[in-house]
Amino acid sequence: MSLSPAAELWPDVHPDAARRLMLAAVESFARRGYHATTTRDIASAAGMSPAALYVHFPSKAALLFAISRSGHEQSLALVADVAATEKHPPRAVRRVVEEFVAWHARRHTVARVVQYELAALPEREYEIVADLRRRIERTVRDVIAAGVDSGHFAVRDVRTAARAVLSLGVDVARWYTDRSRTSPTELGRAYGELVLRMLGAEPTAG
Amino acid sequence: MSLSPAAELWPDVHPDAARRLMLAAVESFARRGYHATTTRDIASAAGMSPAALYVHFPSKAALLFAISRSGHEQSLALVADVAATEKHPPRAVRRVVEEFVAWHARRHTVARVVQYELAALPEREYEIVADLRRRIERTVRDVIAAGVDSGHFAVRDVRTAARAVLSLGVDVARWYTDRSRTSPTELGRAYGELVLRMLGAEPTAG
Numbered sequence: 107m108s109l110s111p112a113a114e115l116w117p118d119v120h121p122d123a124a125r126r127l128m129l130a131a132v133e134s135f136a137r138r139g140y141h142a143t144t145t146r147d148i149a150s151a152a153g154m155s156p157a158a159l160y161v162h163f164p165s166k167a168a169l170l171f172a173i174s175r176s177g178h179e180q181s182l183a184l185v186a187d188v189a190a191t192e193k194h195p196p197r198a199v200r201r202v203v204e205e206f207v208a209w210h211a212r213r214h215t216v217a218r219v220v221q222y223e224l225a226a227l228p229e230r231e232y233e234i235v236a237d238l239r240r241r242i243e244r245t246v247r248d249v250i251a252a253g254v255d256s257g258h259f260a261v262r263d264v265r266t267a268a269r270a271v272l273s274l275g276v277d278v279a280r281w282y283t284d285r286s287r288t289s290p291t292e293l294g295r296a297y298g299e300l301v302l303r304m305l306g307a308e309p310t311a312g
Numbered sequence: 313m314s315l316s317p318a319a320e321l322w323p324d325v326h327p328d329a330a331r332r333l334m335l336a337a338v339e340s341f342a343r344r345g346y347h348a349t350t351t352r353d354i355a356s357a358a359g360m361s362p363a364a365l366y367v368h369f370p371s372k373a374a375l376l377f378a379i380s381r382s383g384h385e386q387s388l389a390l391v392a393d394v395a396a397t398e399k400h401p402p403r404a405v406r407r408v409v410e411e412f413v414a415w416h417a418r419r420h421t422v423a424r425v426v427q428y429e430l431a432a433l434p435e436r437e438y439e440i441v442a443d444l445r446r447r448i449e450r451t452v453r454d455v456i457a458a459g460v461d462s463g464h465f466a467v468r469d470v471r472t473a474a475r476a477v478l479s480l481g482v483d484v485a486r487w488y489t490d491r492s493r494t495s496p497t498e499l500g501r502a503y504g505e506l507v508l509r510m511l512g513a514e515p516t517a518g
Contacts, residue, residue, distance in 0.1 A: 137431075139345030222428060222486070225343075266494070266502045270480055273487070277479040280428070288472070296472045304510040 115216060116176055124162040126152045128176075131169040135219045140170060140226040170223060171231040177213075177220030178238035184209060185245045195253030196302055200312035202249060203271065203301045204294035210278040211290035217279035246271055250305060260306030271301055321422060322382055330368040332358045334382075337375045341425045346376060346432040376429060377437040383419075383426030384444035390415060391451045401459030402508055406518035408455060409477065409507045410500035416484040417496035423485035452477055456511060466512030477507055 112125035119125045130152035134143040145166050149159040163169045184205045192198040210217045227235060247268040253259035261267045274297055288296070299309040318331035325331045336358035340349040351372050355365040369375045390411045398404040416423045433441060453474040459465035467473045480503055494502070505515040 138347040141344040142347030262505070263502060266499075267506065269487070270503065270506050273480055273483040274476055276486070277483040280482070281475070281479070293472075296469060297476065299468065300473065300476050300510050303512060304506050306509060 115213070119172070119176070123152075123154065123158070124172075127154065127159055127162055128169060128173055131166075132173055132216050132219050135170070135173075135223060136215045140166075140219075140223045145169075167226070167228050167231065170219070170226060171228075171235075173216065174220050174223065174227060174231075174235050175238070177216055178235055178242070181206065181209065182238055182242050182245070185242055189245050189249050194312075195249060195256055195258050196307050196312035198249045199253065199259075199271070199305065199307075200298040200302060202246065203275065203298040204291075206272070206275040206294075207278055207297045208290040208294035210275050211282040211286070211293050214279045214282045217276075221276050221279055243268060243272065253305065253307070258307050258311060267305060270304065274301065321419070325378070325382070329358075329360065329364070330378075333360070333365055333368055334375060334379055337372075338379055338422050338425050341376070341379075341429060342421045346372075346425075346429045351375075373432070373434050373437065376425070376432060377434075377441075379422065380426050380429065380433060380437075380441050381444070383422055384441055384448070387412065387415065388444055388448050388451070391448055395451050395455050400518075401455060401462055401464050402513045402518035404455045405459065405465075405477070405511065405513075406504040406508060408452060409481065409504040410497075412478070412481040412500075413484055413503045414496040414500035416481050417488045417492070417499050420485045420488045423482075427482050427485055449474060449478065459511065459513070464513050464517055473511060476510065480507065 110122070110125075112129040113122065116125050116128060119128065127148060131143070131148045134147050134151055143166070145159055146156050148166070148169065149156045152159070163172065185202050188198055188201045188205065192201055224232065224235065247264050250259060250261060250268055250271070251264050254261055254264065278293065282290075282293075286293075298312065302309050302312050316328070316331075318335040319328065322331050322334060325334065333354060337349070337354045340353050340357055344353075349372070351365055352362050354372070354375065355362045358365075369378065391408050394404055394407045394411065398407055430438065430441065453470050456465060456467060456473055456477070457470050460467055460470065484499065488496075488499075492499075504518065508515050508518050
């Protein structure tokens with residue numbers, strides 16, 4: 107039994123109607139931008155009435171927040187899980203990059219909304235998402251700093267290096283399409299090697 | 313005598329009213345997205361009537377095209393100029409990265425529109441911009457390939473490496489703000505070193 111695209115993206119969201127609305131919102135926001143999309147557009151793309159949408163989400167901003175929070179939580183879980191289980195810094199960095207890059211390629215439409223519509227979040231919701239972003243950045247900085255301490259990495263400025271590592275992953279969402287020649291997994295592997303080098307380690311170190 | 317912000321951005325565009333409209337369009341598109349912005353919004357942000365806008369630009373799409381083409385031409389000029397004058401591959405890559413990154417930091421609002429609103433361009437205009445993008449990518453690939461041939465770089469896949477180099481620069485437009493602690497020039501320098509390492513050269517090689 108295969109899951110629907112919406113169920114694969116948001117296994118924790120219930121009922122299925124809420125997930126279908128989130129998927130319709132992602133597609134509408136990605137195509138025309140948040141501000142040019144109405145709740146009516148989203149409801150109609152999900153095959154529902156505007157009234158049915160409001161049963162699940164009180165506003166368009168609530169939908170954006172659900173999409174954004176979930177995307178950031180997934181990114182944080184992926185990065186934090188590697189940091190907690192892999193204590194060899196080069197291997198940890200390689201796995202973080204492989205998974206972060208592959209996620210942004212595989213989920214490029216969702217990731218575009220997650221990464222490029224932050225400014226449209228209401229203030230309180232923005233603060234919650236900004237906190238998740240700070241935790242993602244801190245986790246990546248800590249893994250790089252651990253590699254500097256262990257002598258595996260040679261980095262002049264850990265903050266800038268962490269920013270560059272995350273930037274490489276995030277920007278994949280901008281240019282990756284279903285027609286891209288490299289698969290998400292292959293791209294993750296190639297970027298993992300580039301990043302290890304960038305941090306002053308040999309690709310074989312990870 | 314100091315130039316107006318619009319004259320600094322587009323010294324080749326005349327008259328000044330056309331430049332002021334381009335600046336108003338950049339600010340509106342960056343804030344609310346292309347699709348949610350009307351020509352009336354743009355005219356009014358420039359302190360002009362919609363009729364006065366149409367004297368200079370026949371449509372909102374024509375304004376986006378003028379902004380996008382000019383941004384891509386500036387990027388291409390910067391990259392092509394280094395490639396034509398600096399024949400030592402590590403020094404060429406360092407300068408390309410320094411200037412490309414600094415441009416995306418300094419011009420982050422314009423760069424956001426240039427990089428993130430491609431899909432809104434009409435087909436014929438999109439093709440012209442896509443051609444400029446291909447020329448930018450090809451120039452960066454050629455510089456990296458020259459460094460592989462000269463033995464300065466060790467890169468498994470020149471295409472992926474060039475993509476990563478450009479990605480690092482483009483993504484600066486997403487996160488850089490006027491409140492960022494690192495200046496555009498400093499950021500360009502730091503990224504230049506990271507990129508040389510990523511390509512398998514010592515930062516001192518460039």
